[in-house]
Amino acid sequence: MVVSCGPNLLEFAPGRRTPSPSLLDSISRSPWVDPIEERKREQQEMELDSLFVSLRSIQFGWMCRDDVFSIEAEASQNAFLRFDSSRRELNVVLKEAYPGTSEYVIAMRPSSILHISSHQSGLDAVIFLQLEIPPFFFHRPVPIPGEKRKGPFTRLDNLSGIVNNALAIPYTSLAMRLVLFSPAAVNAFAQLSDAANLRNIVKSHPVRVERRALFSPARLQAMDINIRQFDWSIAFQIEALLRNLYVDPAEILDLVPPIKKVLESHGKHYTAKLIKEFGPQAKEFLLTGNMTSISSYFLSFADSKQDDIESEILNDASYYHSLQVTISPTSIFLNGPFIDKSNRVLRRYSKANHENFLRVEFRDENNLQYRSDKDIDDEEFVRRRLGHFMHEGLVIAGRRFRFLAYSQSALREHSVWFVKAFRDPKHGIVNAGKIIESLGNFRDLAYDCTLGYCPARFGARVSQAFSATDAAIVEVDEILIKRDITTPDGQYTFTDGSGDMSADLARDIWHRIARKRDRNDFPRAYQIRHEGSKGMISVDYRLNGSNTLSLRDSMIKFDAPESNEIEVSRAIDQPTPYYLNRFLIMILEGLGVKHEVFQRFQDEAVRGTQQAMERLSSASHLLQAHGLGLSFKVPSTMANLSKLDLDNLARDPLFDQPLRLGVYHVLRDLKYKARIPIPNAWTLVGVADTHGYLKADEVFVCIKHPEKGSFYLEGPVLISRSPTIHPGDVQLAMAIGGPRQGSPFAREPLPNTVVFSVKGDRPLPSCLGGGDLDGDPYNIIPLRDHPYFTPEKTYEPANYEAAEKQLTEWPCTMKDVADFVMQYIVSDVIGVVATNWLIIADQRKDITDDDCLVLAKLHSDAVDYPKTGRPVQQDHIPRPRNPKPDWLAPETLENVLSQGGRYYESQTALGKLTRAIDLKAHEPVVAPQSRRKRPMQTATRQIESLADEFSCLSTNDSAISLICGALAPLIKRYSNPRDPVDTLMAKRIERCFKVFARELNSIALKCSLTNRLYKPLSEDELIVGTIAQKTSQQHLRKDKISKMKELTEFESRKVRNLLEGDEERTPGDYLKFAWAAWNISLVEMRKGTFGAKSFWWLTLGIVFDAIKVNEEAESVDVRSSRRGI
Structure with a gap:
């Protein structure tokens, strides 16, 4: 074919070489892009990159309560404002002095900008920016026009040497004032904002400016001296007021006298709790005629809270009050105390000393985990920013905390433990070194001779003591150590992580960790920590008659002091539904x-x-x-x-x-x-058939469902373990069904576990992504119920050699472990490897593609990285080509297929499933939780008659009226709603609600996805147990939701325990108190009190539970009466 092109003729003919299949695939997947539109876009980017606004000064400051912007740090040098189209950032660029081979950059993402004001201030033209997320600070080589970007950039944690008061930057980087070089530059900014699509947030709102020196070095020093004089619990809360941007240093100094006054009259626990509650309120405080200072507002706030604040006594050893610190690239945030799960180390020391431990997490400015940036030397920055804290300690309110350890789950979240030295009544002077020494012996172990030379493995073993567990203090009569069952060649271990216990021990553990009304039965399997061992233990009926614990060699990880405490990570009391x-x-x-x-x-x-x-x-x-x-x-x-x-x-x-x-x-x-839920399919933890009853590739599964009763799986099952990333990670097994009479499973069916055979050439769990019996959950689909899941083909399981450990030439210490933690933060690529596998499998429509198999091996290495210390090298990771499948687009991105060819319409099942969900049509409107303006004084009400309280409710509330009408006959059957509630109990219920509401508000703040601004979750989000906010890191939201559920469950349990009472409380009183509590929720809902709606749901559920208890008691009385007759 010949095409005329001006004076020239172009001839096209078929190529002589066979085109590359991958090239054809790439071209076929690439969406067509209009070349005219593409040239237009490129031209727009070139024009955007060429625009800049000359600046004379860059100012950081603090917005005061009288709407004055106080300039606290300034860089008075020539600079300019531009938009970097390649990184999609608004940059303030400050050139170094001559010869100027490098420059400093203050980078802001458009999504982080709340407001921009372009206006005249006296003789100056200024741009005023308020940010939701602080800017990023870089130092980089000056880019040469027409050349590729030089890198990597050096990320900075401060602007020392650039601004005149770098100490103020951690507190003032959310508000910037840019003074333009000349008034004419306003037009240049208008042109830039139009080209960068910022015009819609640019307003003209003049801001008054002063230089109040709120964050001057002298004032910060004076503040620090004053904070140090307080007890630690109070000092932490005072410093939190500043770190969390609730007040400025001048206000801290103003608050010292009234805080001392409260301390003298109420003590340190009350004062610390008062200051914690005061912080969010102080953020919203504005000067008025009645309140002319922060100190006057604090005293008024303290007066209003006299009857509301009380020290919470934790009687449950499985929980403690946790103080938490978040370190970002430029700032430090302080939070807590929050209720959190305890661990072996904390339980070793007195409750009064728990405040000496800190949970420290490392986050980026947007509260997300640190992410690799192709333009930045991440390792250098993390070591510079975090290395000082990890090696030299973290100073808070004049107290120095040292790195202690981490748990495995916390490491994945980039969270560790710090501790400061303290005196314990039983153990004397305690510090980080002594705590590690007290855990046991990690060196010269015959069963792990290199443990003392592998920092990652050493840290992993130490982490066992820091895993969140329930404490079951039981008297173990006998501990047996048994050899593992292995294959004849010793290559595989069938009982890896699986031990046994007597039924008496299983029952005894449950009685110590379960609510009293849940003790009729007990689980037959637990995931535990005991001394230096960990794994699963299940009931062996042959051990019946005593509290006997049987451990396998594979469960023992280090030598630890003898203890009668069994730590329970998980009780296997219910089956878990199956989700794809x-x-x-x-x-x-x-x-x-x-x-x-x-x-x-x-x-x-x-x-x-x-x-x-x-x-x-x-x-x-x-x-x-x-x-x-x-x-x-x-x-x-x-x-x-x-x-x-x-x-x-x-x-x-x-x-x-x-x-x-x-x-x-x-x-x-x-x-x-x-x-996607699959009914009648299950996710169950695995245990070993220590009786040797099952044949190779057989499994035994007994499901004990709270509603469906007990039943057995029979026939072929499809079994896997997440994550599945190799074609052989999914296998077939045969479930034997109900146990034969006389078989070991007839004696003890081990409900809600999957029992694996100890026979054959290789343990089935090891075939499923390298699983073991240390607590791994396995996904099981019965193919008799779901035959359409039967695979047309299966593959041999992967058989990878164990990754080589990263060893030191010297006996490693916790300093080496600290170095590993920092390395892990920047080199954990498990998510990258897994995502690349998914993308390449989609692009090539082949899970057996060579690159997919390479990624499967690298994924195995990445999973082992926390224990081997050997990271996956980034340059070994196969990379997918552009464009990417449309299902990969983040939830924060709309109109996926209109993103300039970045995504293609995937034809795999994932693509079709993703496109079938129209999420936008279901997005809820979650109103932001505004500051709750509550009256300063609240009179205590006494519940004289519950019926009278209902008369206060709006008769228009049809739902509540219908519920009350339906409940009334049931209530009257067991209790007279007109009987007055005991005055003392009524006050306890009212106080219970106040504490519940306060703690719920604290949870709403803690579990929000942002640290910087007051953006708590809505009450409806807490009730449901979700977070509606979109995020590019879904695992962060998942972690926050998990923590939210744990905290709200704890607070709800306190309410249930109060209303249910002990064994002496009658069922009738239980119902009366539950009814009274629900009544309080109705009244508080009418007032719009935060927490009332949650209390409504909770107490209504307790009312139904109390009715059930009364019905059961009545049934027992009737049967007893009949027997008496």
Whole structure:
């Protein structure tokens, strides 16, 4: 074919070489881009890069309560403002002095900018910026026009040597004032803001300016001296006021006298708690005629809280009050105390000394984990920013804390433990070194001779003592150490991590960690820590008759002092539902399972969300299945309301917002995680068949379901373990069904576990992504119930050699462990490897592609990295080509396929499933939680008659009226609602609500995705157990949701325990108190009190529980009466 092109002729002919299949695939996947539009876009970027605004001065400052901007740090030198189109950042660039081969950059992402004001201030033209997230500071070579960018950049944690008061930067970088070189530069900024699409946030709002020296070195020093004089618990809270940007240093000094006054009259615990509550209130305080200073406001606040604040006594040894520190690139934030799970180390020391431990987490400015940036030397920055803290210590309020250790889960979250020296009544002077020494012996172990030379492995063994556990102090009569069952050649261990216990010991453990009403039965398996061992223990009926613990050699990780404390990481008391995920779907599709199979179950899940908005029974099922609303008994309460013929209340406004949040949560998980529920399939922990009853590749599974009863899986099952990333990570096994009479499983069926055979050439768990029996959960689909999941083909499991350990030439110390932690933060690539595997498998439509198999091996190495210390080299990781599949687009990005060819429409099951969910149509409107203006004085009410309280309610609230009407006959059957509640108990319930509401507010702040601004979660989010905010790091939101559920469950349990009482409380009184508490929630809801709605759900659920207890008691009385006759 010949084409005329001006005076020239172009001839096209078929190529003589066979084109590369990968090139053809890349071209076929690349979306067509209009060349005219592409040239237009490139031209716009070139024009944008050429625009700049000359600056004379860059000022950082503090917005005062009288709306004055106090300039606290300034760089008075020639600079300019420009937009970097390649990094999509607004840059303030400061040139170094002559010869100027490098420059400093203050970089702001448009999404972090709250407001921009361009206005005239006296003779100066200025640009005033308020940010939600602080800017990034860089030092880099000056880019030469037309040349590729030189790098890497050096990221800075401060602007020392650039501004005249670098000490102020950690507190003042959210507000910047840019003084333009000349008034004419205003036009240049208007042109720049238009080209960068910033015009919509640019306003003209003049700001008054002064130089108040609030953060001067002298004032910061005076503040530090004053803070140091207080007891640690108070000093921490005072410094938190500054670190969290609630008050300025001048106000701290103003607060010292009134804080001392409160301390003298109320003591340190009360004062510390008061200051903690005061912080968020102080953030919103504005000067008025009545309140002319922060100190006067503090005294007024203290007066209003006299009856509300009380020191909380923790009687549960499984929890403690946690102080937490977040270190970002430029700042430090202080939070707590919060209720958190305890561990072996904390329980060793007195409760009064728990305040000497800090949970320290490392985060980027946006509160997300540090992420690799191709332009930045991340390792150099992390070592410079964190190395000082990890090696020299962290100073808070004049106290120096030293790096102590981490738990394995905390390491993944970039979180560690610090401690300061203290005196314990039992152990004397305690510091970080003595704590590590007290844990046991980690050196010269015959079963792990290199442990003392591998910092990562040493840290992993130490981390066992810091795992969050429930404490079960039991008398163990006998501890047996048994050899592991291995293959004849010793290459594989069938019992890796799996031990046994007597039934008496299992029962005894449960009685010490469970609520008293849950003790009728007990789990037959636990994941535990004991001395220097860890793993799963399950009941062996042959050990019956005494508290006997049987451990395997593989469970013992180091030598530890003898202890009668068994730490319980998890009790296996219920089966876990089965959910698909993206990796499993990609693998199963590659094994021949059709897309329509996944689509069918996703469609069923979507229909479930639609029905949930119509009927409470459906809503209850949806929330229960997805673990939502459990802290406040929402699913069970909805089910009970449905049984009272109130199923249609799902459409009432009282229920609407929580249900919308629940539906959104489920649909979001479907779209971005492919978290598709599969009914009658299960996720269970594995244990070993120590009886040797099962044949090779056989499993035994007994499901004991709270609603469905007990049953057995029989026939072929599809079994896997997350993450699945190798074609052989999914295998077939044979479930033997119900046990034969006389078999060991007839004697003890080990419910809600999957029992693996100890016979064959290789343990089945090791075939499933290198699993073991240390607590790993396994995913099981019974193929008799779901034959369409039967794969057309299976592959041999991976068989990787163990990754080589990174060893030192000297006996390693915790300093070496600290170095490993910093290395891990910048070199943990497990997420990158896994994502690249998914993308390449999609692009090449082949899970057996060579690059996929390489990535599967690297993923195995990355999983082992925390224990070997040997990171996966980034240049060894196969990289996918552009464009990427559309399912990869983050939830923060809209109109995915219009992103200039960045994404293609994937034709795999993942692509089709993702596009089938229209999430935008279900996005809930979550109103930001405003500051709660509460009256300073609240009179205590006495509940004379519960019936009188109902008369205060709005008669327009039809839902509450219907609920009250349905409950009244049930209540009257066991209790007279007109009987007055005991005065003391009434006051206790009212105080209980106040404490509950206060702690709930604290949780709303703690579990928010941002540290910088007052952006607490809404109460509906807490009730449902979700976070609606979008984020590019879904695992951070998952961690926050998990922590939220743990904290709200703890607070709810305190309310339940108060109302339920001890064994002496009658069922009738239990119902009366629950009814009274629900009544309080109704009154507080009418007042709009934060926490009232949560209390409403919780106490309504407790009312139903109390009714059930009364019914059971009545039934027992009737049976007893009949026997008496």
